[in-house]
Amino acid sequence: RAKLGVLVSGGGSNLQALLDACARADFPAEVALVVSNVPTAFALQRARDAGVEARVLDHKGFGARADFERALGDLLVDAGVEWVCLAGFMRLLGADFLGRFAGRVLNIHPSLLPAFPGLHAQRQALDKGVKVAGCTVHFVDAGMDTGPIIAQAAVPVLSGDDEAALSARILKEEHRLYPLVVKLAVTGGVRLEGGRVVSPLGPAVGDSS
C-alpha cells in the first residue's frame, strides 16, 4: 500500500475522507503521517482517533520559508511517505520541497479551477454569480492552485445559496473525489509527464461522472 502524508491546516474533513478510504482493505494506500502547520487544527484529532501519527510543524517557528519546508520534507521522508496530499493546507510550497516528491503532490481545491484560486473560493464564486461550482484535484506546482488538473466534480449554485450552503455542497463532492483520485494516482492510473496529466489506462480515467 502506498504511504500517504497528509498536510492540513484546519478541520480536516478531507483528511477524514482519506482516512475512511484507507480503512477499507482494498484501498491501495494508507496514511503514514499527518502534519499540520496550525497547532489547534481539529484535523490532528481526527488523525489520532484513526491511530495515525500526527505532528505539528508551525511555520511561525521558522525564520525562512525554505527552512520550514526542509523540516516538513524531512518529517515526511522519515515517515516513509511516498505521496503528499494537501487537504486544506493553507501554505504555498516551493520548488525545493516539490522536487523531493516530484509528480507525487496532490491538492484539492473548492472551485472549478482555473476559476477562483486562493482563499474563499466559494465566496468568490457566489460574488461572480456563477451557476455551476465544484472542486478540483490537481498536481501541485509552486503557484497558488495552478497545477495540472486531474479531475473535477461540478455542483449547481442554487438561488438563495450562502457561502455555508455552497461550501457544504462542494465539500460532499470533495470527499468523494479526493479518495478516487488518490487511488488512481497511486496505482498509476494518472501520472504527471512533462507537466501534463496522462492517463495510461484510457481517457475515461479520472472522469468524475
Ligand code: GAR
Ligand atoms: C476544503 O474545502 C479544501 O478544498 C479547501 O479548504 C477546505 C478544507 O476543509 N482548500 C483550499 O481552499 C486550498 N486552496 P477540510 O479541512 O475540512 O478538509
